[in-house]
Amino acid sequence: MKKWLQKGLMISVAVLTLGIIAPNHEIWNHLEEGKELRTYTPNGNNVASAVQLDQLSTDMQEETAxxxxxxxxxxxxxxxxxAYIKFGTRIAPVISDDFEERIFPKMEEAIESTVARLDNDTMRSLSITEKPSGNYSEKIFHIKNSQTKKDVIRFHVRTENRLDDGYYYNFHYHTFEDQFAKHxxxxxxxxxxxTPPKWLS
Structure with missing residues (x-):
């Protein structure tokens, strides 16, 4: 057998098995000499391969976790x-520091706690809407179950005009657990x- 073909096969085996199975060089010697192959006997390399397989299995379990x-x-x-798409270029520079320090950490907590209460199938089906509403509408984004098309959690911001005080942005969310009734x-x-600019402006 030509050397380049032999090397190509060895590399292919190594790549296809991700290095877990090392090609046995005895095979090539026997093929070149026309001898019969010996029966399988375990050796140190086989034990090392088994340990590598166990490690791979453990790594996969950790990835799933x-x-x-x-x-x-x-x-x-x-x-x-x-959120920043909704804020647009006129609102974001003014409120970004407060949003990063005070609002977004609570938003992260709400996402974590809501997702933690879901079953694995629902969790794997989650997606986030990608079109925040403009004008003075409240919707920032919704997280929904892409299989059922039903919202799981809705994040909104309401523009409030308080006499003598001015305008405030009230950030809040709603969940499916109470049919989105509570703020x-x-x-x-x-x-x-x-008066603040319109969202997305």
């Missing part, structure tokens, strides 16, 4: 992106006495 944390982290990242407060950010 990390799946909810990765999902929550993905949701948090998307939540922040959607769960995340906090407020003061704008000014002047």
């Amino acid at each position: 990390d799946e909810p944390q990765q999902l929550v982290q993905t949701m948090k990242t998307a939540a922040k992106e959607q 769960y407060d995340l906090g407020e950010i003061y704008w000014s006495k002047n």
Whole structure:
């Protein structure tokens, strides 16, 4: 057998098995010499391979255990992106510090606690809406079950005009657990006495 073909096969075996199964060089010697192969006898390499397989299985279990944390982290990242899209270029520079310090940490907690109460199938089906509402509408984003198309949690911001005080942004959320009836407060950010710009502007 040509050397380049032999090396190609060895590399293919190593790549396909992710290095778990090391090609036995005795095979090539016997093929070149036309001898019969010996029967299988365990050796140190086989034990090492078994240990590597056990480690791979443990790593996969850890990845599965990390799946909810990765999902929550993905949701948090998307939540922040959607919030800043809603704020637009006129509102974001004014309220971003207060949002980062006081509102977003509570938003993260709400996402974590809501996702933690869901079953695994629902958790894996979660998606986040990507179109915050403009004008003076409240919707920042919703997290929904993509299979049932039903919302799980809704994050909103309401613009409130308080006489003599001015305008405030009231951040809150609603959950499916009470049919979105209750407001769960995340906090407020003061704008000014002047009318704020429209969202997305």
